[in-house]
Amino acid sequence: xxxxxxxxxxxxxxxxxxxxxxxxxxxxxxxxxxxxxxxxxxxxxxxxxxxxxxxxxxxxxxxxxxxxxxxxxxxxxxxxxxxxxxxxxxxxxxxxxxxxxxxxxxxxxxxxxxxxxxxxxxxxxxxxxxxxxxxxxxxxxxxxxxxxxxxxxxxxxxxxxxxxxxxxxxxxxxxxxxxxxxxxxxxxxxxxxxxxxxxxxxxxxxxxxxxxxxxxxxxxxxxxxxxxxxxxxxxxxxxxxxxxxxxxxxxxxxxxxxxxxxxxxxxxxxxxxxxxxxxxxxxxxxxxxxxxxxxxxxxxxxxxxxxxxxxxxxxxxxxxxxxxxxxxxxxxxxxxxxxxxxxxxxxxxxxxxxxxxxxxxxxxxxxxxxxxxxxxxxxxxxxxxxxxxxxxxxxxxxxxxxxxxxxxxxxxxxxxxxxxxxxxxxxxxxxxxxxxxxxxxxxxxxxxxxxxxxxxxxxxxxxxxxxxxxxxxxxxxxxxxxxxxxxxxxxxxxxxxxxxxxxxxxxxxxxxx
Numbered sequence: 001x002x003x004x005x006x007x008x009x010x011x012x013x014x015x016x017x018x019x020x021x022x023x024x025x026x027x028x029x030x031x032x033x034x035x036x037x038x039x040x041x042x043x044x045x046x047x048x049x050x051x052x053x054x055x056x057x058x059x060x061x062x063x064x065x066x067x068x069x070x071x072x073x074x075x076x077x078x079x080x081x082x083x084x085x086x087x088x089x090x091x092x093x094x095x096x097x098x099x100x101x102x103x104x105x106x107x108x109x110x111x112x113x114x115x116x117x118x119x120x121x122x123x124x125x126x127x128x129x130x131x132x133x134x135x136x137x138x139x140x141x142x143x144x145x146x147x148x149x150x151x152x153x154x155x156x157x158x159x160x161x162x163x164x165x166x167x168x169x170x171x172x173x174x175x176x177x178x179x180x181x182x183x184x185x186x187x188x189x190x191x192x193x194x195x196x197x198x199x200x201x202x203x204x205x206x207x208x209x210x211x212x213x214x215x216x217x218x219x220x221x222x223x224x225x226x227x228x229x230x231x232x233x234x235x236x237x238x239x240x241x242x243x244x245x246x247x248x249x250x251x252x253x254x255x256x257x258x259x260x261x262x263x264x265x266x267x268x269x270x271x272x273x274x275x276x277x278x279x280x281x282x283x284x285x286x287x288x289x290x291x292x293x294x295x296x297x298x299x300x301x302x303x304x305x306x307x308x309x310x311x312x313x314x315x316x317x318x319x320x321x322x323x324x325x326x327x328x329x330x331x332x333x334x335x336x337x338x339x340x341x342x343x344x345x346x347x348x349x350x351x352x353x354x355x356x357x358x359x360x361x362x363x364x365x366x367x368x369x370x371x372x373x374x375x376x377x378x379x380x381x382x383x384x385x386x387x388x389x390x391x392x393x394x395x396x397x398x399x400x401x402x403x404x405x406x407x408x409x410x411x412x413x414x415x416x417x418x419x420x421x422x423x424x425x426x427x428x429x430x431x432x433x434x435x436x437x438x439x440x441x442x443x444x445x446x447x448x449x450x451x452x453x454x455x456x457x458x459x460x461x462x463x464x465x466x467x468x469x470x471x472x473x474x475x476x477x478x479x480x481x482x483x484x485x486x487x488x489x490x491x492x493x494x495x496x497x498x499x500x501x502x503x504x505x506x507x508x509x510x511x512x513x
Contacts, residue, residue, distance in 0.1 A: 012077040016055055016118060019089035020048040020111060026093040027104075040092060040104050047115045054122050072227045076121050079460070081223035085114050117223045124163035125217045125226035134160040138172075138213060138232035147205040147241040147337065153181055155196050155213065155232065162190035165219055170196075172213035174236065177204045177330050203238040205337050207392050210234045239387040240337070245345035245499075245507040274302045313350055315376075316404050317343040317361035318414035322397025323484050327477040328470075332395060335415065335485060340390045342432045342499045343413045345507045347376050348383065359386055362399040369398040413499070415485050417492050429496040430509065 024044040055074065062073055077085075091107030094100070135158040140151055155170060162168045168185040179201045185194060212230035219225075275291060278298030291299040317339065324332035347357045357376040362369050376386055401412060405427060413430045492498070497509045 009071060009075050012075050012082055013071070015077055015082045015085050017048060017052050019085045020044055020051070020115070023089040023092040023107070023111070024048055026096050030096050040108055043108060044092075044111065047111065051115055051118060054119065058122060076118065076125070076224045076226070078218070078222055078225055079462075080221075081114065081117070084110055084223060088114060113221070114223065117219050117221055120165060121219060121224035121226070124166060125224075131215060131229040131231055132161075134158065136160070136170075136213070136215060136231045138210070138234040140174075140210075140234060140236045143235070144237045144239065145203045146239050148202050151200050151203050151236070153198050153200045155183060156193070157185060157189075157196075158193045159191055160185065160189075160194075162187045162217065166217045167220060168215065169218055170213050170215045172211055172232070174200065174208050174210045175204070175206070177333055203236075204333070205238050205240050205340065205391060206394070208236045208238065210236060237388070237391055240340050240344060240390045242348075242387075243341050243345045243505060243507055245342070245349040245509060246502070275299050276302060311354075312356045312358070312409065314358050314360060314406065314408045314410040315343065315347045315350070316401065316410055316412045317359070317393065318401040318404075318412055319362050319393055319396050320398075320400050321395045321415070321485070324395035324397075324481075327481045327484075329474040329477040329481060331478045331481040332485075335481075336393065336395055338501070339413060339415060339432050340393055342430065342507050344386060344390055346411065346413065346430060346499075346509070347386070351376050351378055359389070360404050361389070361393055362396055362404065363389070363392050364394050364396045369396045371399065371404055417496065429492055430499050431492050431496060431512075432499040 024041060027038075027041040027044065030038070030041075059074055088107045088110030091110065092104050095102075095104035095107060135156075137156045139154050139156075141154060142151075145151055157168075157170075160168055162185060164187050166187060168189075170183040170185075171180060173180040181198045181200050183196045183198070185196075210233070213232045214228050215231055216228045217226040275288060276299070278287065278292075278300050282300050286300045286302075288299045288301050319336070319339075321332065321336075324336075343359070343361070347359055350357050359372075359374045359376050361372055363372045372389055374382075374386055374389055376382055401414060405412070407426065409426045409428075411428050411430055413432060415432060417429050417431060492512045494513055496512045498512055500508050500510065502508050
């Protein structure tokens, strides 16, 4: 528990006894002629004493039982329960001060409901219910999916205990860029095996260790809840989608290989008569059998020209952006997805044009960042392996792109050109400029006050205010992230390329002159 949550927890625990005690003290101080208020006093005293006794007994039992987080099992009130307790007490105290007996009856009715629900929660929701003795598993279908495809989340509950008057709530998401899924089980499904499914939206590229699902019990009035438990770990791999790069011919027109094709110098009488004796290692397909029979020894024909060498390209993906995790928006992740797709699209197009391609990037493995190299071929297994590597790519702040460069001919896919590349590096840049992300999801909900179904916690004023603050922060960080991705860069040199998306979903490469 964080330090900021301590005051809230202490306030909720104090709310179990403080409002009732204040209402009792005010009612007890009423004039003796007011019989109704003395009746309220005698009604409040047993309720307060019972709640205080149960609270103290439970705290001592949990303490001597060695529970690590005993306060979490005592902290049972929700926001609605705290509001009911204080409003009921304020109603009783106002009735005493104003001399309005009917208001005291309303306050006493609310206080009675509050105490009954709290006592029922203390006795029904014990310990780590509903996880204790239950089996809760989670899986995604499919577990390996392509970016942008739909994903189904499946939660299986077996043997979960749900007392009468309570409901089981489950809430979880895969990661920050995913939607939150929520499920509710009624008391009639207690102990049964229940499978619930939900669509969690388009898949987001990456190797995801899904956040644990929060499970808790809550009464039907929404006043009290059990301790929240985190269960059901799950994994999912989202591969980048396959896009096509247009106009890749200029990448190879300057000769990327160690040898360029050139014609052999021949005399007018040479050509098909350019022969020599066979030597070990010569290609047997070049043996001239007619000349060999005439000469009495093996004779081979030499090629008319030196065969062109397959150009070798080292394709590097720059993932150095240490400020990426400082922004409360999805913009850095979306820009990295775009870089990864450009990287794979260029590599695949180069392979199809006859080049030998080595994919290079930096992969974060725990606290370390390691360079990864992979030869890319036309084989489907090679392409699938490259996509699995691309799914693991994240922003990192340790390996500069200059540490991934060598003296080989290299193409670098980056968000910007590094201002000081190594002097001995033969580098050409493919600058994948940040794409324009839509701001429709950042519209402030100022006009629609109750955008969610009746009873949803998101309709509360505090939740709506928190959502407005989150959207405003995301909008501000979106602009800051785009600015940060363009800082400390140099002007792309002539011969570099600019990668832009097209309406058809392809990547267009335009040479910078």
